[in-house]
Structures are given as C-alpha cells and as structure tokens.
Amino acid sequence: MLVARGLMYSAVYFHRVTRVTEVMLSRAVERAGDNLPDSLDLQRRVDAEIWAELDKVGGFSRDMVTRLKYRNLPESLPKQEEGRYDPRAGRKAGKGGQ
Numbered sequence: 001m002l003v004a005r006g007l008m009y010s011a012v013y014f015h016r017v018t019r020v021t022e023v024m025l026s027r028a029v030e031r032a033g034d035n036l037p038d039s040l041d042l043q044r045r046v047d048a049e050i051w052a053e054l055d056k057v058g059g060f061s062r063d064m065v066t067r068l069k070y071r072n073l074p075e076s077l078p079k080q081e082e083g084r085y086d087p088r089a090g091r092k093a094g095k096g097g098q
Helices: 002-013 016-035 039-043 047-057 059-069
Strands: 084-086 091-093
Touching: 016 047, 016 059, 047 059
Parallel strands: none
Antiparallel strands: 084 091
16 A cells, blocks of 8 residues: 555656646746735745636746646756756757747
C-alpha cells in the first residue's frame, strides 16, 4: 500500500502538466507583486479567490489565469539550463529563443 501511494504521488505531483501549471501560476503571482493582498491573507483563500485577485491585477497575471482556466497550456517546459520559459510567447526566452 505504501509503495502504491509513493508511486501515485510521483505520478501526480511530478507530472509534466502539473509542473507547467505550477510555473505559470508562480510567475503570475511574482509579476503581480505588490498588487496582491499580503501572503497571510492569500493563504486563507480558496483557489477561485486567488485566481480572481490575479485576474484583477491584469496584464501578465490575467493572461496566465485565463490560460490556466481554459487549459491553454504549453506542451512542456524546457530544461532550466536552456533558458527561462515565456508562456505568453510559447517559447523559451534567452539563449536562441528570444
């Protein structure tokens, strides 16, 4: 039973789609900066409330929330050493990727 749980955990939480959505959401929060309520307030909220706050911020954060909501996700993220990924452009930025 424990082995099955361990395998399921890695299959779910390290799945490529999970990683992509985590990066997109993290970047949306980073870019929103001081336009979001403080972190303690955010921790008390449910996902829908956090997404609504990000949507209110507008710009990049709104774009990421919209993409997540409608599952308009990139296929995968490039390896870290290949440069940062720009989800809006659908390609990596930096080395050879603009």
